[in-house]
Amino acid sequence: MSTHFDLCVVGGGIIGAGIAQAAAINGISTVIVEKRGWGAGNSSKSGKLIGSGLEDITPFKFMHARERLAERRILTSIAPDLVETNWFYLPIYQHSPSKPWFVTLQLAVHDGLSRHDSLPRHKRIPEQNWRELSGLNQYNLCAVYALQDTQTDDAQLTQEVLRSAKHHGAMALCPVTFNGAAKTEDGYRVQVTKGSRSRAFDCRFLVNAAGAWSDQVNQTIDSLGQLPRTELIKSTYIEFREPLSEQRFYVDGQTKGHRIAIMPWRGGTLVGGAERIFSGSPDRVETSMADVDYLTNAVRYHFPHFRHNPCDAWSGLRATPLSGSRANARERRLLILESARYLGVYGAQFGSYRIVAEKAVTEINRILHDQSEQIRDRPYISTASISI
Ligand SMILES: Cc1cc2nc3c(=O)[nH]c(=O)nc-3n(C[C@H](O)[C@H](O)[C@H](O)COP(=O)(O)OP(=O)(O)OC[C@H]3O[C@@H](n4cnc5c(N)ncnc54)[C@H](O)[C@@H]3O)c2cc1C
Numbered sequence: 001m002s003t004h005f006d007l008c009v010v011g012g013g014i015i016g017a018g019i020a021q022a023a024a025i026n027g028i029s030t031v032i033v034e035k036r037g038w039g040a041g042n043s044s045k046s047g048k049l050i051g052s053g054l055e056d057i058t059p060f061k062f063m064h065a066r067e068r069l070a071e072r073r074i075l076t077s078i079a080p081d082l083v084e085t086n087w088f089y090l091p092i093y094q095h096s097p098s099k100p101w102f103v104t105l106q107l108a109v110h111d112g113l114s115r116h117d118s119l120p121r122h123k124r125i126p127e128q129n130w131r132e133l134s135g136l137n138q139y140n141l142c143a144v145y146a147l148q149d150t151q152t153d154d155a156q157l158t159q160e161v162l163r164s165a166k167h168h169g170a171m172a173l174c175p176v177t178f179n180g181a182a183k184t185e186d187g188y189r190v191q192v193t194k195g196s197r198s199r200a201f202d203c204r205f206l207v208n209a210a211g212a213w214s215d216q217v218n219q220t221i222d223s224l225g226q227l228p229r230t231e232l233i234k235s236t237y238i239e240f241r242e243p244l245s246e247q248r249f250y251v252d253g254q255t256k257g258h259r260i261a262i263m264p265w266r267g268g269t270l271v272g273g274a275e276r277i278f279s280g281s282p283d284r285v286e287t288s289m290a291d292v293d294y295l296t297n298a299v300r301y302h303f304p305h306f307r308h309n310p311c312d313a314w315s316g317l318r319a320t321p322l323s324g325s326r327a328n329a330r331e332r333r334l335l336i337l338e339s340a341r342y343l344g345v346y347g348a349q350f351g352s353y354r355i356v357a358e359k360a361v362t363e364i365n366r367i368l369h370d371q372s373e374q375i376r377d378r379p380y381i382s383t384a385s386i387s388i
């Protein structure tokens with residue numbers, strides 16, 4: 001094995017895999033280390049939605065929504081076998097926190113932002129057709145909208161991106177644990193272990209893509225100083241063995257402004273997510289009965305005939321984007337310490353992995369630029385044109 005790399009990426013979730021892929025394609029010699037399995041962290045526990053970005057259509061998150069829709073379009077073209085677009089129905093009741101005029105406005109903006117897609121625009125379902133919506137509760141129902149949204153198999157997409165990274169020359173080590181890095185004149189000396197065996201290699205740049213484990217990883221890296229700590233959000237999904245419907249729904253949860261997705265999944269039904277702040281070790285995330293009940297009650301309210309109990313439930317963690325003085329207001333997902341040759345990724349959504357990786361690699365290229373003419377002279381190759 002080579003013992004000198006331009007870049008070492010810690011964490012083999014979708015973000016680490018995406019960065020390794022973008023770096024390798026652009027001629028940066030890359031090693032990526034993952035301690036459990038490719039995508040075994042939160043990248044196999046997501047809601048599987050690439051995301052319409054509907055919840056981001058507020059004045060403060062407008063750019064985010066635009067980005068998610070653009071990424072949806074790109075992923076649909078580069079990974080057509082792994083990404084599926086369907087209608088999602090959005091019922092609005094008299095007591096719903098979102099009023100029909102507001103949802104109409106959100107959907108009109110959404111249509112405007114996705115005008116470059118070939119997808120149909122949103123529609124309002126006429127009242128006489130509400131009975132065709134899989135037993136949806138009609139009491140106090142005042143409007144039903146439908147919009148196009150995109151689903152994927154998150155674990156499989158992560159593995160395919162990783163496969164592409166390897167194909168373009170990245171070295172992928174798993175199960176290998178990153179134990180720490182000591183600063184050297186030209187970057188870092190990285191210590192890893194595989195089982196009881198330790199080894200070391202050198203890299204010129206370090207990326208922390210360890211998701212919920214980022215703070216733990218930071219504590220083992222020399223000379224980073226005091227970094228902002230991340231806040232972890234726990235999100236829970238439940239699964240029913242029984243199919244509820246071939247149709248997909250976004251329904252309101254009891255918490256104001258919170259929407260729950262209900263969709264077919266592997267012959268049964270997937271419902272999520274219930275979110276709350278998490279403190280504790282990311283290795284010990286437990287699903288609470290309160291979250292399972294919250295989601296089960298939402299299903300029972302909206303589909304009173306569906307009286308089944310969930311057969312499985314799981315929770316995952318996502319780190320929130322950074323805030324505070326060291327975070328760039330426009331790109332709160334990347335923490336770049338140029339002199340330390342370190343980049344951390346915080347709170348990137350699954351569906352935004354490609355654009356986050358592209359931004360990260362552009363920065364890494366710029367920072368390594370002066371040192372490597374070989375890298376500098378190559379035009380940047382975007383992963384938007386690489387099929388996976
Ligand atoms: C329940 C839930 C639902 C979600 N739903 C959606 C959704 O519908 N759409 C969406 O876009 N996003 C969604 N998200 C967010 C999305 O899943 C995550 O933001 C994304 O998967 C994070 O990817 P990641 O690569 O940063 O982290 P992870 O996938 O967690 O990867 C980090 C990796 O680092 C590894 N690691 C940690 N420490 C070390 C070490 N010392 N050495 C080596 N490896 C290490 C871990 O084993 C892990 O595999 C959801 C999140 C959750 C929790």
